[in-house]
Amino acid sequence: MSAAAVSPRDMVSSGLCIGCGGCVAQARPGQARLEWNKDGHLNPVGDRDWYRRPSEGLSACCPFSPRAMDEDEIARRRFPAAAAQDDHIGRFDAAYVGHAAEAGYRERGSSGGMVSWVAGELLRRGMVDGVAHVTRADPATEGRLFRYRIARDLPALWEGAQSRYYPVDMAEVLREIREVPGRYAIVGIPCFIKAVHLACAADPLLRARIVFTLGLVCGHMKSRHMVASFARQMGLRPASVRQIDYRVKDAARPANWYRARLADHAGEQRMQDWWHLVDGDWGAGFFQNRACDFCDDVVAETADIAFGDAWVEPYSSDGRGTNVVVVRSSALHAMLREGIDAGRLALQPVAAGFVRETQAAGFRQRREGLAYRLCWRKAGVRPRKRVRPGSAGLPWRRRMIYRLRHAISRGSGRVFRLAEAVGRPGLFLLWARAMLKLYHGLAYSRGWLGRVLDRFA
Numbered sequence: 520m521s522a523a524a525v526s527p528r529d530m531v532s533s534g535l536c537i538g539c540g541g542c543v544a545q546a547r548p549g550q551a552r553l554e555w556n557k558d559g560h561l562n563p564v565g566d567r568d569w570y571r572r573p574s575e576g577l578s579a580c581c582p583f584s585p586r587a588m589d590e591d592e593i594a595r596r597r598f599p600a601a602a603a604q605d606d607h608i609g610r611f612d613a614a615y616v617g618h619a620a621e622a623g624y625r626e627r628g629s630s631g632g633m634v635s636w637v638a639g640e641l642l643r644r645g646m647v648d649g650v651a652h653v654t655r656a657d658p659a660t661e662g663r664l665f666r667y668r669i670a671r672d673l674p675a676l677w678e679g680a681q682s683r684y685y686p687v688d689m690a691e692v693l694r695e696i697r698e699v700p701g702r703y704a705i706v707g708i709p710c711f712i713k714a715v716h717l718a719c720a721a722d723p724l725l726r727a728r729i730v731f732t733l734g735l736v737c738g739h740m741k742s743r744h745m746v747a748s749f750a751r752q753m754g755l756r757p758a759s760v761r762q763i764d765y766r767v768k769d770a771a772r773p774a775n776w777y778r779a780r781l782a783d784h785a786g787e788q789r790m791q792d793w794w795h796l797v798d799g800d801w802g803a804g805f806f807q808n809r810a811c812d813f814c815d816d817v818v819a820e821t822a823d824i825a826f827g828d829a830w831v832e833p834y835s836s837d838g839r840g841t842n843v844v845v846v847r848s849s850a851l852h853a854m855l856r857e858g859i860d861a862g863r864l865a866l867q868p869v870a871a872g873f874v875r876e877t878q879a880a881g882f883r884q885r886r887e888g889l890a891y892r893l894c895w896r897k898a899g900v901r902p903r904k905r906v907r908p909g910s911a912g913l914p915w916r917r918r919m920i921y922r923l924r925h926a927i928s929r930g931s932g933r934v935f936r937l938a939e940a941v942g943r944p945g946l947f948l949l950w951a952r953a954m955l956k957l958y959h960g961l962a963y964s965r966g967w968l969g970r971v972l973d974r975f976a
């Protein structure tokens with residue numbers, strides 16, 4: 520590996536820090552911590568020497584470091600006997616579509632409830648003593664709405680069900696796993712699971728204790744400012760928000776019509792469809808973490824099992840929620856088979872092509888889009904990706920979409936901050952509305968504008 524060693528500062532200033540906390544978990548107690556940056560994401564801060572000095576340790580454990588093992592290398596070591604390999608899904612044994620049939624899981628889950636079912640089953644069978652996952656925090660005392668925590672029983676696990684599109688970090692739970700003997704599973708988005716495996720590669724204690732990794736398919740991570748923006752648009756003061764449900768489940772509506780529910784400290788609740796919020800079109804990239812522009816793993820290729828939403832019909836219209844599941848561990852595959860045989864899971868086998876189709880937009884952004892973005896990258900740490908830089912044959916319309924999405928994700932944090940600082944939150948809404956209009960024109964126009972764009976761009 521030819522890249523130079525990196526420091527936390529190098530990764531942060533290059534926009535390649537996802538805020539997972541892997542580096543902070545390695546630091547001496549009191550030496551480093553995570554703090555909110557201006558864009559509403561978490562970044563490490565610490566004493567000068569730790570923060571600024573390039574180190575081999577950090578270079579090997581940061582998921583975006585060019586010196587760290589990539590997903591292919593980690594998966595090759597972890598799943599040498601995988602039954603299949605796919606250039607989008609990675610190594611895997613089998614893939615399924617469906618949901619948890621056992622009562623309580625699908626209703627509570629954001630999608631088909633499969634993450635909580637598998638995590639619960641690991642606890643129930645005594646295969647793990649705890650599951651590190653994300654649950655509500657108390658913003659009044661903790662300064663955040665969600666955090667990682669270790670659930671040691673089913674009620675605690677259920678409290679954590681649902682997707683949180685909100686920055687969280689694993690520093691504390693990784694420390695707890697080191698301190699408290701036991702076997703653990705950990706739930707996380709792809710780069711977090713990669714960080715866990717990198718940490719395990721460097722630390723035999725973690726390697727012995729983290730026995731299962733449960734990955735979440737990921738489009739990108741959002742900033743905490745998105746909650747504040749949603750609050751403003753729903754008539755609540757951002758500082759008063761105590762809870763957010765990103766996806767309120769309603770069996771009578773299509774699963775992909777996301778509806779957010781916010782509650783303030785007085786118990787006042789507001790609900791709104793994401794589609795009616797200026798920054799609620801996921802594909803436009805509002806409030807995205809900068810590092811997500813340099814990720815090439817959609818389906819948590821290093822996790823023992825990965826879960827996403829089945830974003831194809833008829834499943835996207837089924838408001839009860841349906842998962843796609845990619846299994847890589849033989850022990851977890853056996854568990855799924857037993858669940859199916861016992862009628863506790865309603866899963867059907869699917870091919871890799873089906874999984875790809877459910878995440879078509881995510882794969883475009885992380886393959887074609889990433890190749891294009893890598894061509895513009897001139898300054899800072901150069902990410903080492905499995906995708907080669909290149910834009911040959913990429914139509915102008917697609918180039919413009921990637922440029923605009925990048926501008927929206929970079930601009931939303933800045934414009935939001937500026938609008939709040941001058942006491943004119945409406946400025947952000949004006950900007951976001953204009954950006955959204957432009958994005959919709961580029962991405963979805965099918966009429967005369969679409970024909971012009973297709974012909975000339």
Ligand SMILES: Cc1cc2nc3c(=O)[nH]c(=O)nc-3n(C[C@H](O)[C@H](O)[C@H](O)COP(=O)(O)OP(=O)(O)OC[C@H]3O[C@@H](n4cnc5c(N)ncnc54)[C@H](O)[C@@H]3O)c2cc1C
Pocket residue numbers: 624627628629630631632633634635636638652653654679680681682683684685687706707708735736737738739740741826827828829830840842878881
């Ligand atoms: C940032 C983010 C982006 C995503 N993007 C996509 C996407 O593009 N396409 C897609 O198909 N699916 C995506 N997902 C996954 C999807 O939202 C569901 O989490 C997944 O389908 C599992 O649903 P479930 O009903 O089985 O899980 P549930 O039974 O609801 O359980 C979810 C589990 O995940 C944990 N969790 C929630 N948020 C986080 C988090 N931020 N980090 C770590 N653990 C967490 C919870 O604590 C809980 O244990 C994303 C998830 C996140 C967090």
